[in-house]
Amino acid sequence: SRAAIATIVHQAVMESYGVVEMAPAGLRSSLARVLRQDDPRRGIAVEVTEDQVEVTLYVVLEYGVRISE
Numbered sequence: 001s002r003a004a005i006a007t008i009v010h011q012a013v014m015e016s017y018g019v020v021e022m023a024p025a026g027l028r029s030s031l032a033r034v035l036r037q038d039d040p041r042r043g044i045a046v047e048v049t050e051d052q053v054e055v056t057l058y059v060v061l062e063y064g065v066r067i068s069e
Contacts (some may be wrong), residue, residue: 002046002048003041004027005046005055006041006044006046009043009044009046009055009057010022010041012045013044013057013059017065017069018061018062018069019042019059019060019061019062020059020060020061020062021059021060022042022043022044022057022059022060023042023043023058023059023060024042024043024058026041033039038057043057043058043059044056044057044058045058
C-alpha cells in the first residue's frame with residue numbers, strides 16, 4: 001500500500017546524511033503542521049502504476065550540506 005511504502009521511505013530518509021526533517025508538500029500538510037498534527041507521511045508523495053512506483057520527497061536539509069551529497 002502507499003502508506004506502507006511512505007512509512008519505509010520516511011524511516012530511510014530520516015537516517016540519511018544531512019536531512020533535518022520532511023517538509024510539507026502542500027497546503028493541507030502545512031495546515032496540519034500548524035495544528036500540531038504530526039503525519040509520518042508528510043513530505044512524501046507515492047504514485048503507484050502497473051509496473052512502477054514513483055516516490056517524490058520534500059526534505060529540509062542541514063545548512064551547508066551539498067545537495068549532490
